Every structure is written in structure tokens, then in C-alpha cells.
Amino acid sequence: MLKVVEETKKAFLTGNETIAWAALAAGADIMFGYPITPQNEVMHYWTRLAPKYGRDFLQTEDEISAGFTVCGAVQAGKKAFTATAGPGNVLMQEPFGMAEAMRLPIFAVIQQRGGPSSGTVVYSQQEVALTTYGGNGEGFRIVYSTATHQEIYDYTIKGFNVAWKYRWPTFLLGDGYQAKMREPLEMYDPEERGIKLEPTYPLVGLPGKIGEDREPQHLCNIYSLEEELYDVVTRLAAEYEKIVPELIEWQEHSCEDADIIILTHGIVSRAADDAVKALRAQGIKAGYFRPITLRPYPAQQLREAIAKSGAKKLLIAESSYGQFERLTKQEIYGETIKIETLYMPGVGIVDYDIINKVKSVL
Amino acid sequence: MALVRIALAGEGGQGVQSVAEILAEAAYNENKQAIYIPNFGLEQRGGVSIAFIQVSDSRIGAPKFNKADVVIAMSHRAVARTATYSDKNTLFVYDDGFDVDPEDLPKEAKQIIAMPAINTANNELHPRVFNIIIMGAVIGLTNVVSFEAAKEALEHKLGSKFEKNPDLRELNFKALEIGKQLAENALKEGVAR
Numbered sequence: 084m085l086k087v088v089e090e091t092k093k094a095f096l097t098g099n100e101t102i103a104w105a106a107l108a109a110g111a112d113i114m115f116g117y118p119i120t121p122q123n124e125v126m127h128y129w130t131r132l133a134p135k136y137g138r139d140f141l142q143t144e145d146e147i148s149a150g151f152t153v154c155g156a157v158q159a160g161k162k163a164f165t166a167t168a169g170p171g172n173v174l175m176q177e178p179f180g181m182a183e184a185m186r187l188p189i190f191a192v193i194q195q196r197g198g199p200s201s202g203t204v205v206y207s208q209q210e211v212a213l214t215t216y217g218g219n220g221e222g223f224r225i226v227y228s229t230a231t232h233q234e235i236y237d238y239t240i241k242g243f244n245v246a247w248k249y250r251w252p253t254f255l256l257g258d259g260y261q262a263k264m265r266e267p268l269e270m271y272d273p274e275e276r277g278i279k280l281e282p283t284y285p286l287v288g289l290p291g292k293i294g295e296d297r298e299p300q301h302l303c304n305i306y307s308l309e310e311e312l313y314d315v316v317t318r319l320a321a322e323y324e325k326i327v328p329e330l331i332e333w334q335e336h337s338c339e340d341a342d343i344i345i346l347t348h349g350i351v352s353r354a355a356d357d358a359v360k361a362l363r364a365q366g367i368k369a370g371y372f373r374p375i376t377l378r379p380y381p382a383q384q385l386r387e388a389i390a391k392s393g394a395k396k397l398l399i400a401e402s403s404y405g406q407f408e409r410l411t412k413q414e415i416y417g418e419t420i421k422i423e424t425l426y427m428p429g430v431g432i433v434d435y436d437i438i439n440k441v442k443s444v445l
Numbered sequence: 446m447a448l449v450r451i452a453l454a455g456e457g458g459q460g461v462q463s464v465a466e467i468l469a470e471a472a473y474n475e476n477k478q479a480i481y482i483p484n485f486g487l488e489q490r491g492g493v494s495i496a497f498i499q500v501s502d503s504r505i506g507a508p509k510f511n512k513a514d515v516v517i518a519m520s521h522r523a524v525a526r527t528a529t530y531s532d533k534n535t536l537f538v539y540d541d542g543f544d545v546d547p548e549d550l551p552k553e554a555k556q557i558i559a560m561p562a563i564n565t566a567n568n569e570l571h572p573r574v575f576n577i578i579i580m581g582a583v584i585g586l587t588n589v590v591s592f593e594a595a596k597e598a599l600e601h602k603l604g605s606k607f608e609k610n611p612d613l614r615e616l617n618f619k620a621l622e623i624g625k626q627l628a629e630n631a632l633k634e635g636v637a638r
Contacts, residue, residue: 095473121485205486264482264508265466267473350508357506433507 085136091271098261101232102166102192103128104270105239110280111190112161113139115152117171120204121262122194125166146171150178153189158302160285162243166192168259170201172210172217179252180218183319184304187286188246188253192239195258197429206259207429208349208402211410214256215378221316223323225253225330226378228349232268234375235261240273247281249326256377258402260350260431323379332375333384337363341370341392343441344420346385346399348374348407350431355400357434362441369441370394382414389420396444400425400437446477448501449589450510453579454527455519457494460576463602465496468583471590471598472500482508493526500589515586516551517579519562525549536586538631558631565623574620581624586632595621 087107096104102125106114114133116126130140143149149165156163167175172193182189195210197203216222225245227238238255246253273280291297306312334352337359338344347355352373362369372388374381389397397420401407404426412422425432425440451468455461462483469481477500484495499505512532518524518539531537531551539545541559550557560582566575577599584595599617600607607614 095470095479203486205484259485260482260508263485264480265469266480266505266508267478353505354507431507431509433509433511435511 086272087136088270088272091269091275093267094270095265095267096232097124097263097265098232098235098257099124099166099194099263100128101235101268102239102255102257103132105236106164106243107132107136107138108236108270108273109240109243110162111138111164111243112283113141113156113163115141115143115149115156115163115165117143117146117149117167119146119168119171121196121206121259122166122168122171122192124262125192125194146174147177150175150189150191151181153191154178154182154185154187157187157189157283158286159288160283162190162247162283164190164192164243166194168194169196169198169204169210172213176213176218179224180220181304182252183218183220183223184315185302186250186319187302188250188283190239190242190246190253190255192255192257194262195256203429204259205429206402206431208258208351209404209406209428210256211348211377211401211403211406214254215410221320222378223251223319224378225249225251225376226256227254227332227375228256228377229261229375230350230352230373232261232266236268236270238375240278244278244281245330247283249330251323256349258350327379330376331379331381331384333381334371334373334375335384335388336371337368338370338372338388338392338394340368341394342368343396343398343445344370344372344388344392344394345437345441346372346397346407346411347401347432348377351400351402354432354434354437358437358441361434361438367441367445377410380410380414385411386415386418389415389418394420396421396423398423398425398437398441398444400427400432400440402427402430402432404428446500446502446589448499448503448505449515449587450513451498451500451515451517451583451587451589452495452513452527452530453498453517453519453583454493454495454523456522457491459494459519461494461496461519464576464580464583465498467598467602468580468590468595469498469500470601471594474598475590475594477502477590478505480505480508493520493523495523495527498589515583517582519576519579521545528552536632538582538586538628556632558628560627560631562624562627565627566620570620570623571616574616577617577620578624578627581621581626582628583624584621585625585628592621592625 197207472479528551542563
């Protein structure tokens with residue numbers, strides 16, 4: 084296979100362009116997609132780049148189809164992915180649910196836009212609930228919420244690997260800003276960095292005669308009996324929960340002596356990081372905590388940060404109206420720390436917004 | 446270099462986003478941290494097009510900002526649209542080629558500057574290089590990139606056109622130089638508020 088990134092090199096790209104390059108470097112075979120802002124350029128760049136490296140693309144008739152074709156391709160042993168946003172994410176919940184049920188190693192990029200419904204094509208963090216727990220299922224998914232273009236590159240490569248290693252649907256949760264802005268990053272060949280690319284393999288059409296050479300491969304997503312489904316979901320839950328400690332990722336600093344911990348995810352954590360530094364410079368003891376994985380959630384780590392700091396307040400700042408707060412509350416049930424919120428649905432949050440909020444509640 | 450935040454705004458087709466991209470790339474080429482993000486919503490179809498640029502020596506936080514160090518409003522409508530990005534530390538620049546309602550100007554600014562970019566482009570150079578005059582003005586106002594880096598970035602972006610018509614290279618570089626001078630002169634003479 085033609086090497087995508089010969090030598091580690093700096094680049095100045097949009098987030099969407101970064102995803103296309105990282106998917107190539109991760110060895111993705113094919114992308115299925117349907118146009119929707121703000122992820123369109125993932126498709127545009129992929130369709131320009133993919134033929135040069137012998138990779139494929141199919142534009143389907145809608146997002147339901149794009150999701151299901153990814154489900155089909157991974158069963159054939161192909162490293163396949165899609166990218167979508169907003170209403171497209173809604174339509175893809177059916178295939179994403181099937182991927183949970185059948186343990187399909189699909190990878191999907193979600194570039195959040197505003198809602199409800201078609202909302203705006205611009206920025207928001209309003210697809211947290213949908214991406215973590217959407218669909219008629221239990222949220223057996225792995226969701227990485229990125230903050231920089233370097234992370235977009237790193238976690239796209241990691242996302243494919245994790246999907247194929249653990250066989251759960253895996254997501255990179257970005258947003259309109261990350262999709263469209265340009266910033267510097269370093270592109271590299273994962274194997275040169277010692278990152279082993281997980282091998283892919285077909286899940287169906289295996290060699291050998293069923294019953295003689297091998298057991299039948301049941302990739303079932305419909306069950307006739309209530310009790311049967313009960314057994315399956317209980318088993319899936321146990322399998323998912325078992326790997327949680329291996330998957331959880333988070334960032335934390337300045338929590339040791341913090342009076343207030345600022346909790347953010349994704350691009351808002353950049354503003355939170357600046358805010359904590361500025362507040363510290365003014366003598367206000369603020370701490371920084373950021374889940375990188377929203378599913379599974381670093382609940383134990385957040386509880387420990389609260390405990391060791393003895394902080395009296397937790398400020399949750401998000402570009403949505405409580406989706407991240409609800410996710411957090413269910414994970415740290417029982418904690419008595421007072422929760423303050425900064426909801427800015429559909430608009431960006433800058434350090435200034437967080438600093439002002441902290442000062443108003445301390 | 447401390448963080449510099451720039452908002453460029455104008456009509457679709459004026460080249461706002463192209464200039465922003467070239468400037469950000471020039472800063473990146475000088476090993477600075479740089480972020481460029483357009484406003485990409487439906488408003489850009491028939492609305493005012495805005496580019497947000499940030500340049501710094503150290504890591505940059507949020508991609509957008511509430512208040513800019515420099516705002517350049519390149520069209521009549523852009524003045525009112527971008528007044529919100531101005532505070533007491535902002536250099537607010539607009540073109541003197543249109544009658545601006547004083548109500549539309551920002552309430553707070555370090556300095557409000559009227560600059561004859563459109564007239565200069567139309568009368569002394571070519572309407573096509575209006576946006577390059579603006580690019581030169583950004584450099585004159587902020588020094589976010591060196592003049593040489595800006596020329597290199599232009600060469601990188603427009604090199605193939607320059608090859609076909611070397612006069613274009615001269616025209617663009619001249620526009621860049623004139624824009625820089627206009628800004629430096631305006632800074633000295635500008636109406637302080």
C-alpha cells in the first residue's frame with residue numbers, strides 16, 4: 084500500500100481535511116457518505132485523495148443508507164467509515180443501533196451543528212445526547228470528544244483501531260468550528276510512531292463448512308423472544324462494562340487545591356484551560372477537568388478530582404442546554420458538590436465567559 | 446508576540462476569506478500559532494462575510510472571540526455588522542468610500558480609522574486588488590506577519606497566475622505595499638475617539 088505520510092510533517096489544515104488525511108493514514112478502505120454541512124469537506128477531500136491511494140468512496144441516497152453501507156462493508160472486512168451532522172446523525176441512529184447489536188466495528192465522525200431539528204448549519208455541542216445514547220439501545224458506544232486538530236488526527240487513527248479491537252461502534256465528536264477552522268498540526272505515519280494498525284477481517288462468508296469446520300456466525304439484531312433479548316443485552320452490557328477501564332480518557336490539571344472545578348468537553352475545553360490559567364493568575368483557585376471519552380465517561384476520575392480538591396463548586400460549561408450536564412450528573416450520582424452551569428446553546432464559549440461566570444458564583 | 450485577534454468583514458466576492466486564509470498561512474509559515482475560521486452559516490449567502498483570525502507565539506484557545514484587536518469593515522453593511530467586535534482596545538477600520546451613519550460605528554474603540562482603500566484600488570491600481578490592499582493594511586496595523594512572509598504567501602497562492610502574467614505579481618505586491626502605507630498613515634492621522 085502506498086504510504087500516505089512518508090515523513091512526519093507540519094500542516095495547516097481545516098478539521099475536515101485533517102479527518103480525510105487521518106483516515107487515509109489509518110488505512111481506511113472506503114467512505115460512505117451523504118452531504119451535510121458542516122462535514123461536507125470530509126467527503127470532498129476524501130474523494131480527491133482516496134483514488135491516489137487506491138481507496139473508495141460511495142455517495143449513497145441518504146444518511147440511513149450511508150450508515151447501513153458502512154455496517155455492510157465492515158462485515159466484508161473493510162475498514163469503512165462515514166461522517167455526518169445534525170439531521171444526518173438522527174437518520175444514522177438506526178444503523179448505529181444495529182452496529183451496537185451486532186458488534187460492528189464502524190467508525191463515524193459527527194460534526195455537531197445547532198438544533199432542534201435542522202437548526203443551523205453552524206456550530207454547537209447539541210449532539211452529545213444523540214451521539215452517546217441515541218437509538219433504541221443502551222449506548223454501547225465509544226465517543227471521543229476532540230478539542231484540537233492534532234487530536235482530530237490522533238483520535239481518527241485511534242478510533243479505527245479501537246473499533247476493530249473491541250468491536251463497538253466508535254465516534255469522533257467534533258463540531259462546526261473544528262470542521263471549518265484552520266490550525267497547525269503534525270501529520271505522521273502511525274506505524275512509524277509504533278501505533279499498530281488493527282487488522283481487519285471479514286465477519287461473514289467465512290471459509291469452511293458450517294457445523295463441520297466451524298460454528299455458524301450469528302450476527303443477529305432481531306430477537307423473537309423477550310427473554311432472549313434480555314440475555315443478549317445483559318451479555319452486551321457486561322462485555323462493554325468490562326473494557327471501560329481500558330477505554331476511558333480524560334485531562335485534568337490544577338484540581339489538587341481547587342475551590343471550583345471547571346468541567347467542559349470538546350472545543351470549549353480550550354477556553355476552560357485559558358480561563359483556569361487566568362483565574363489562577365488572579366489568585367482564584369480554579370481546576371480543569373475534561374472528559375475526552377464521553378462514552379465511557381471518566382466518572383471515577385471526576386469523583387476522585389472532586390474528593391482530593393475538596394472543591395465546593397463544579398461549573399459545567401457547554402454550547403448546549405444541559406446535555407453535558409445531564410450526562411455528567413448521571414455518572415456522578417451521589418456527589419454533593421454544588422453544580423453551577425453556563426449554558427450557551429449554539430454559540431461559542433470564550434475564556435472571558437467562563438471567568439465571568441466563575442466570579443459570579445464564587 | 447502576544448495574541449492578536451483580527452476580524453475582517455465584507456461582501457461575498459470581495460475576497461475577505463481569501464485574504465484571511467493567506468494571512469493565516471503566512472503566520473503559520475513564520476512558525477507562529479494561527480487559527481482562521483470563516484462564518485460559514487447561511488448568512489454568508491447574501492449576508493456579510495466575516496473571517497476570524499488569531500495569531501500568537503503560544504497556543505491559542507477558543508477559535509472565535511467576542512472582541513477583536515483589529516476590525517476591518519470592507520463594505521457599508523459590514524460596519525454595523527462588526528461594531529459588536531469592538532471595545533476600548535480595538536482599532537476599528539472602515540473604508541471612507543461610503544457614507545457611514547455615525548450610529549453604525551462602534552460605541553467603543555481605541556481608534557476609528559477611515560481608509561481610502563476602495564478609491565485607491567479603483568483609481569490607482571485595479572479593483573481586483575482591493576482585498577490585497579486590505580491585506581497590506583492588516584500588516585501595517587498589526588505586524589502579525591512580516592511583509593516578506595506576506596509576499597511569499599501571495600506567491601504561493603497566486604503563483605500560477607503570476608507565471609502567466611507577471612504584471613499581476615507586480616500589481617499585487619504594489620497593492621500590498623500601498624495597503625501597508627495607507628494603514629500606517631491612517632494610524633497617525635486617524636480620528637481618535
